[in-house]
Amino acid sequence: METSSKRSVECEGEAASNKRPALANDHAIIVPDGADRDESVHHVPLGNDEVETTGELNQTAKQKEEDVSAEDRTSKDYYFDSYAHHAIHEEMLKDDVRTKTYQMAIMDNKHLFQDKIILDVGCGTGILSMFAAQAGAKHVYAVDCSSIIDQARKIVERNGFADKITLIKGKVEEIDLPVDHVDIIVSEWMGYMLLYESMLDTVIYARDRWLIPNGIIFPDKAVLFMAGVEDGSVKRERFDYWHDVYGFDMTPIKEIAITEPVVDVIDPKAIVTNAVPILRLDILTCKKEDLEFTAKFRLQAHRDDYIHGFVTYFECAFSQIHKPIGFTTAPFARYTHWKQTILYLEDTITVCAGESCEGEISCQPNRRNPRDLDIGLNLRFKGRYSNCDKSIKFRLR
Numbered sequence: 001m002e003t004s005s006k007r008s009v010e011c012e013g014e015a016a017s018n019k020r021p022a023l024a025n026d027h028a029i030i031v032p033d034g035a036d037r038d039e040s041v042h043h044v045p046l047g048n049d050e051v052e053t054t055g056e057l058n059q060t061a062k063q064k065e066e067d068v069s070a071e072d073r074t075s076k077d078y079y080f081d082s083y084a085h086h087a088i089h090e091e092m093l094k095d096d097v098r099t100k101t102y103q104m105a106i107m108d109n110k111h112l113f114q115d116k117i118i119l120d121v122g123c124g125t126g127i128l129s130m131f132a133a134q135a136g137a138k139h140v141y142a143v144d145c146s147s148i149i150d151q152a153r154k155i156v157e158r159n160g161f162a163d164k165i166t167l168i169k170g171k172v173e174e175i176d177l178p179v180d181h182v183d184i185i186v187s188e189w190m191g192y193m194l195l196y197e198s199m200l201d202t203v204i205y206a207r208d209r210w211l212i213p214n215g216i217i218f219p220d221k222a223v224l225f226m227a228g229v230e231d232g233s234v235k236r237e238r239f240d241y242w243h244d245v246y247g248f249d250m251t252p253i254k255e256i257a258i259t260e261p262v263v264d265v266i267d268p269k270a271i272v273t274n275a276v277p278i279l280r281l282d283i284l285t286c287k288k289e290d291l292e293f294t295a296k297f298r299l300q301a302h303r304d305d306y307i308h309g310f311v312t313y314f315e316c317a318f319s320q321i322h323k324p325i326g327f328t329t330a331p332f333a334r335y336t337h338w339k340q341t342i343l344y345l346e347d348t349i350t351v352c353a354g355e356s357c358e359g360e361i362s363c364q365p366n367r368r369n370p371r372d373l374d375i376g377l378n379l380r381f382k383g384r385y386s387n388c389d390k391s392i393k394f395r396l397r
């Protein structure tokens, strides 16, 4: 089965489901009502606006800059700059699957927030801090290293929360809080393929330093999934394109391009196999080491088709609240700004219904740029029409 290359357009016509799909998952995830799709949102490329920081932080940034050569200047260097611009926050706020799930999780659980001390890890515009203050928190500490916090300060004042929310500009790992402990941590740390940006490290740091025993983290569960996809038209358009560019062979670029996972919307009809969980995280207990993982997988085709790559997506849950909720970034659910992340294969696998491909997928932060992800795929397939035994490396940057 072939699917259209105009994936975002095709997707517009999909019936967006409100119900959590039946996946191999052990916690209830409900996508909130009224979270409409917004096809106008786009990922904002990492920019390089000047970030205002303390002298000490500027020093650290300069030092880091000297450590990396020009070709390695990727997300590591531009990370906080990228969050300084309002457009990336607009994209996140307009993702109402995301934002409304946080709002519901907080506002429908006022009993948890009443008179409690809250820490917002990476507050951005201050949206989660203001939800927490509205829910009755005694005080909220909102931390962000990006200069967007200057706008957050004005927003907090304008909305009458200046006495309830203290904004602290700096890296969570480098600041001191005026309190020794917090009752609840709220944070939106998830990146593409769940772990891109490595911001969960920061939440783990904050949890271990400040969260009281039996404290609460919003959200507290995350699961990453993978499935096989038929996506021939996009593969041809993105990668095979380089075979003949105005009559020239530009395949050296194809060889690089295919090692970079693609963040895009996948038509749910393109999914050829079952989806399997490859990482389950309990944010209350996980360690930094758990974020480097290798998982075995076995994916069985549910129809005769081709596998051109593997799609990954994630789900998050707020399970410590009165009635657990969550959201999914799956292709068959509503659009989110995370879309899906696809690992395309150089070779196409011809698969028959019932046949399985298996292997191991590994993922770890890149050694030089820890906000990038190095992904390894060992793939084995023996089918009626094709065989495959390969090790492939990708880098999400």
Ligand SMILES: C[S@@+](CC[C@H](N)C(=O)[O-])C[C@H]1O[C@@H](n2cnc3c(N)ncnc32)[C@H](O)[C@@H]1O
Binding pocket: 080, 083, 089, 092, 093, 121, 122, 123, 124, 125, 126, 127, 128, 143, 144, 145, 146, 148, 170, 171, 172, 173, 187, 188, 189, 190, 199, 202
């Ligand atoms: C994905 S945004 C979420 C913003 C906001 N909480 C929301 O939900 O709209 C993550 C924010 O965390 C900040 N951030 C990431 N790592 C940080 C760190 N180590 N220390 C302080 N801020 C950090 C970024 O600058 C960014 O503004």
